[in-house]
Amino acid sequence: MYIGGVRQKRVALMVFLAPAVISLVVFFLFPILMSAVLSLLEYDPLRPAADITFVGLANYKEYFQYQDLKDQYLHVLYYLVMYIPLILLTSMIQAVLLNRVFAAKTLYKVLFYLPVISSWVAVALIWRWLLHGESGLINIALGAIGIKGPSWMHNKIWAMPGVVMAAVWKDTGYYALILLAALKSIDATYYEAARIDGASRLQQFSRITVPLVSPTIFLLLVVNVIAGFQVFESIYIMTEGGPAGATRVPVEQIYRNAFTYYKMGYASAIAWVLGFVILIATVIQFRLEKKWVNYEN
Structure with missing residues (x-):
């Protein structure tokens, strides 16, 4: 469709x-602006508008004095330390x-992607x-080799690893x-030259594949750290923050409050506190980027 004239183009x-x-x-x-305003108010949507009170930074002060604040972020770090490497x-x-x-590659693609399109409710139930x-299959399998499995979702130590596995x-x-x-974007000539020089598959992977996909790995690292700090659905559905607060995280507390x-x-x-923490974590990652990420010229 042709659009003539400057005015028509602007419109x-x-x-x-x-x-x-x-x-x-x-x-x-x-919503960002409204959340910033709300953080300075004492506001209950079930009460009349006349009861809205300006409290300044009192909400932030109350949260920083919350006894489980440190534990919430330690739980997030515990989650990230397990989740990101895996x-x-x-x-x-x-x-x-x-x-x-390889044979049946298309079928394999379908099967391995099914969990991604499944809802967290279904995944959590499974x-x-x-x-x-x-009666869990994992504990039955562990018992078959002589290992007594824990009560995963009811154990303060094993509840978070269970969430991470899911x-x-x-x-x-x-x-x-x-x-x-x-991987598809890597020039095949790099591997051909490495094979001619006698490099093993492990050497090709460590010296060619990993450096050339490091920008993508960095992207996944940043995305997953941000997502990890905001983890909610899996924990809320599987443990509801329990047992005894062992999987309580900031977003779960946002939802509850x-x-x-x-x-x-x-x-x-x-x-807002969580957003600031995520910002700091992201800035640190970008500061460290040049130390290990390789960008092909």
Whole structure:
């Protein structure tokens, strides 16, 4: 379609951009602004508007004095320390396998991606059954080799590893596809030259594959750290923050305070603190990027 004239082009540009701009303002910028305002208020949506009280930084002060604040972020770090190495390892293995030619490859692609498109409710139910202390398949398998499995979801030590296993199983397929795209972009001549020089497959992987996909690995690392700090669905469905608060994390507390106790101002303050922590973690990662990420010229 031809659009003539500067005025008509400007009008067309505004018309085409309007849906995206309106969505950005209504669903992103406005909620951020409102959460910042709410964090300074004592606001209960079930009470009259006349009861809204400006409390300044009192919500933040209350949260910093919360006795479980440190534990919440330690639980997140515990989750990240287990989840990130496992998700990067399993995703890379999947990607390497998919980068090869073998029988029934299409069927394999479908099967390994099924967990990604499954809802967390379904995944949680499956894994709660698998991790059941008495009749779970994992404990049955451990018992077959003489190991007594723990009561995963009811044990303060093993509840978070159980959540991590479920999350890795669900997410691996998605990140494997991202890594597969990075593997496909590597020039095959690098491997041919390495084979001529007598490099083994392990040397080719460590000296060629890993350095050339390191930008993608860095992307996955940043994305997963951000997502890890915001972990919620898996924990809420599988453990509800238990047992005895062993899997309680910041977003779960935001949900409870906002939609169980209706302390919207306090919940908004928690969200802003969490956002600031995520920002610091992301900045640190970008600061360290140049030390190990290789960008091909």
